Amino acid sequence: MKTKEVRHKTVSGALGKHIDHRNLFTQRVCCKRQSHFVYIGQDISGSPVSVDLGMCRSRCGMTTRSSPEARQREYSKHSSMLEFLKSKKMRMHGPAAPEISDHLNQLPSCGANQVCEPTGMRVERLLLFEGPREVEVIEGCHCEIKLSQCIRVPALRTYYFETPYETVIEVGGCSRSEGAPDGFSCIPTKFDSELLETPNKVDVIQTVAACELKESCYRVRHVEYYYETVHHADGVKQERLKEIDVGRCSGGCTTGNRCLLRSPSDLESCYLWSERQSSSCVPQGYESHSFINQHGQIRTILSITSCLCQD
Secondary structure (H helix, E strand, C coil), X not given: CCCCCCCCCCCCCCCHHHHXXXXXXXXXXXXXXXXXXXEEEEECCCCEEEEEXXXXXXXXXXXXXXXXHHHHHHHHCCCCHHHHHHHHHHHHCCCCCCCCCHHHHHCXXXXXXXXXXXXXXXXXXXXXXXXXXXXXXXXXXXXXXXXXXXXXXXXXXXXXCCCCCCEEEECCEECCCCCCCCCEEEEEEEEEEEEEECCCCEEEEEEEEEEEEEECEEEECCEEEEEXXXXXXXXXXXXXXXXXXXCEEEECCCCCCXXXXXXXXXXXXXXXXXXXXXXXXXXXXXXXXXXXXXXXXXXXXXXEEEEEECC
């Protein structure tokens, strides 16, 4: 899916010519997609697989970068990511690339009260040695207004890109909520779903319906239904559905920076990322719900009341 460049008008006025020049430069040049290769694993032939997931520039500092095709060829020359990193480290000791001014490096990629965000994402499916895996790739970037409130924001995802089943779904997301207290984030609390037709079956895609400002590790609503038998005082036996919000723990806990090897000339460029750690957000409190099932037996269901980060 092709993305259109989005440009925002900036307000000049009393900020002076220097700020006007910065806004004009940043919004037309700085806020753009740049390559961000991540090692995913090995394919079924054992060859290393790296994908250009892309990233949106937060600042204007630019370094000379090779094309995605050239970088893919560079990866393919090495038998493993370790060999590639060794080769990269040796080349770092060669002639340094021309540097741009420190002042330009510090300029934000968007104007005041704005942030450089993706215009859309596409989901790519990869067949790796350990099994299929999905990754999200940034298609383009543009300047968006910073939001101080925690609200749901639109977010587009393209599935089955460049196939007869290509579909764009508005999955939604949550705003960054600038100025939130430490330990709190704007996170999804209610979800919906969309059906996605695929070559083999119909997939259910989860979408964000609502967001709230909560701690990073939090409880979300998760409803399950059970058959319940009720004996009334007049001797009538009734069988009905019982709804229980058993809850789920969502989010995660701070695990530090996942970048293992960063470029010395461009601190925003990471050569090697660690795998995401499994969530350590676990149930803290429970409550029980007892009822008689359709077989006349007492059944007890536990539901989560709160969650916390596990030490």
